[in-house]
Every structure is written in structure tokens, then in C-alpha cells.
Amino acid sequence: MSVAQPIELPRWVDLAVLPAVNLALALAVAAVVVLIVGFQPGEVLALLVKGAFGSKAGIGYTLYYATTFVFTGLAVAVALHGGLFNIGGEGQAMLGGLGVGLVSLAFGPHLPMALMLPLVVLGAALFGLAWAAVPAALQAWRGSHVVITTIMFNFIAAALLGYLLVNVLKEPGNMAAETAAFADSARVPGVHEVMAALGIEWPRTPLNLSVLLALAAAVAVYLTVWKSQPGYALRAVGFAPEASLYAGIRPPRLVMLSMAISGALAGLVGVNEIAGAHGRLLAEFVAGAGFTGIAVCLIGRSHPVGIVLAAVLFGALYQGGAELAFEIKGFSRDMVFLLQGLIVLFAGAMSQVAAPWLARLVALFAARPRAAAAATRAG
Numbered sequence: 001m002s003v004a005q006p007i008e009l010p011r012w013v014d015l016a017v018l019p020a021v022n023l024a025l026a027l028a029v030a031a032v033v034v035l036i037v038g039f040q041p042g043e044v045l046a047l048l049v050k051g052a053f054g055s056k057a058g059i060g061y062t063l064y065y066a067t068t069f070v071f072t073g074l075a076v077a078v079a080l081h082g083g084l085f086n087i088g089g090e091g092q093a094m095l096g097g098l099g100v101g102l103v104s105l106a107f108g109p110h111l112p113m114a115l116m117l118p119l120v121v122l123g124a125a126l127f128g129l130a131w132a133a134v135p136a137a138l139q140a141w142r143g144s145h146v147v148i149t150t151i152m153f154n155f156i157a158a159a160l161l162g163y164l165l166v167n168v169l170k171e172p173g174n175m176a177a178e179t180a181a182f183a184d185s186a187r188v189p190g191v192h193e194v195m196a197a198l199g200i201e202w203p204r205t206p207l208n209l210s211v212l213l214a215l216a217a218a219v220a221v222y223l224t225v226w227k228s229q230p231g232y233a234l235r236a237v238g239f240a241p242e243a244s245l246y247a248g249i250r251p252p253r254l255v256m257l258s259m260a261i262s263g264a265l266a267g268l269v270g271v272n273e274i275a276g277a278h279g280r281l282l283a284e285f286v287a288g289a290g291f292t293g294i295a296v297c298l299i300g301r302s303h304p305v306g307i308v309l310a311a312v313l314f315g316a317l318y319q320g321g322a323e324l325a326f327e328i329k330g331f332s333r334d335m336v337f338l339l340q341g342l343i344v345l346f347a348g349a350m351s352q353v354a355a356p357w358l359a360r361l362v363a364l365f366a367a368r369p370r371a372a373a374a375a376t377r378a379g
Helices: 011-036 041-053 056-081 089-107 113-142 146-167 191-197 210-226 229-239 241-246 251-267 269-278 289-299 304-327 333-347 355-378
Strands: none
Touching: 011 041, 011 289, 011 304, 011 333, 011 355, 041 056, 041 304, 056 089, 056 210, 056 229, 056 251, 056 269, 056 289, 056 304, 089 113, 089 146, 089 251, 089 269, 089 289, 113 146, 113 251, 113 269, 210 229, 210 251, 210 269, 210 304, 229 241, 229 251, 241 251, 251 269, 289 304, 289 333, 304 333
């Protein structure tokens, strides 16, 4: 039985038009479902957009969620370009948070912010990298499937973090499984604090300067994957691992490199969530962001620009969905999860459904200038 091959589209259509069409299809199907259960799709969409972007506070929460999704989306993308499906972003983010917590508790009371913040970022990246390195090594030199090992490491990470918070790191006298609050030097400044220092009024939200780190990470991924020799080798291994051997590329090393970068990016979630928002290490701070990163990567077509835009989309769904639950009686967060699921469905499993029609449209519009030119020459 033959397997259908993906439709070849121009690069700009594949990166921009196809994701937009898939998103429109997901929204159309979601609108039908919303109508069936008794709500007005136009009202729901308007309130969702208003909740996400209609106020400074809404924008702050949307960008706060998006910051986390940029990190996890980039983590999935780097691994995919190396031919690997890193489904362990959840556990790598947990270990990144653990790295932030250990560094902050150990050095926060003694070092100034100028030294602490680089240490916090380094701790998050190194702990996430280390947690991804073990599945990477098993894949590179023992042939263990990285999907299986990374998803198993998610459970191990959750158990390890829970044990440490309950038995080792918990604040004395606190009933909750969380550490003591970090020193001010170990906390990433909030955007509202920076705005206040500049004389600009901005509401207090979890949005912090980690958003700049996320943008820097997107630029760094683009330069590394598309504009460097190791990035070219990484994409070569991901596209054709056997052929890359003839070019002198050693796939095991590239497997380690792609997973190391991927784990470090996922670990940076700890900077936004632990050092930026909560100010202490606690359980369940990742809250599914590692798996959301898979959808963000798919919608963004594994490109940093697309991932940033997709992260903002999912940030808007999280924030706008929370507002919908307050504004519309009987509207639950489950409807928002349904919309997220539809977006994942159309961006992932059904991402090529619209491709044949787009290919025909592209061919049609490309044929018109050629036909006009031929008619001109004939005349």
C-alpha cells in the first residue's frame, strides 16, 4: 500500500498561508460546536479577544503565558530539526525550575541581582539540558526511542520534584509543598515594576522580563539552526541521517546537540514561572506547558517567527478562556480546551488537508502570468 506524500508548497505558503488556513478551519469547526451547545460564536470570539487583548492586564497575562510557550515551542522545534520528537519538555521544564530554585536559595541571600539573574538563567538551562541529555544518549548510542524515554522522564521529574519539595526543600512551618520565598535579588523584575520606574502606569501581572529572554531565545535559535555550520549539520541529520554520514557528519553527536539545546530551552520555563512569577519553587508550576509547546511548534511550522506568533495565540486562548468562564454563564474552560484541541488537530494530524487546494491555487495564479506572457509574444 502506497503512502501519500506531503504536498510541496512554496516556502511562504507553507510557513504563513497554510497555518492561517488551518487555524481558520479550526475556528470554523469550533464555532459550529459552540453554536450546537447553545452559545453565539460571534459573542464568544469577541469576548475571548477582549479578555486577551482588551486591557493592559489582559495583554500582560497573555504575554506571560506566551513567554512560557515560546520556550517549550522552541524546544520541540530544535529537536524536530534534528529528526527527534522531544516529548519531554514537561519534565525538562520541571528540572529547569528546580535549577532556578536551588541557585536562588543557595546564592540569592548573598549576591546582588546583577550576578544572580545570569546564574538563575544558567541554572535553569543546565538542569533542563542535563535532564534531556540522558534520553539523548540512550537514543544516540543505544537506540532507545526518544519519544518513549522522554515521556517516561516526565514522570520521573514530577516524582523527583515532589519528593524534594516535601522532604528536603519545603519551607519550615508551611503546609504547602513549596520552598521559602526567594531573595529579591533572585527574582526577575516584573514588567509593571520596570514601567513604574519609567513613569508609565501598568497593572500588576505575572508578566516579567523573561519575555525579553524568550525573544532572545527565538533569535538565537534562528541564527543557530539556519545560519551556522552546526545548525546545517543538525538539519542534515534530521532530514536524511544516512546520507549525512557520507558528508562526514556524525549523527550521535548531533542527536546530543539538538537534545541539549532543546532541554536547555525547556528549562528556561523555570525562569519565567519560578523566578519571574512565583518567587519560590512549587509543584505543578509547568501545568502542561511542555505539551502545549508541541502544538505551538506544529502551528509555527518549527520556525521561530511562527512559534512566537503561535505562542501568543495560545496565550490569548488561556487568558481569553479564563475571562469567558466569568463573562458567560455556563461557559466552562472545557470549551476552551476543545478549541485548543481542534487547533492541534488541524495543525498536526490534519495539517495537510488544505494543502492540495492551496497547491492548485498557487499553480493557477502562477500560470496566469505565464499565459499572458505567451500571448504577448505570440501577438
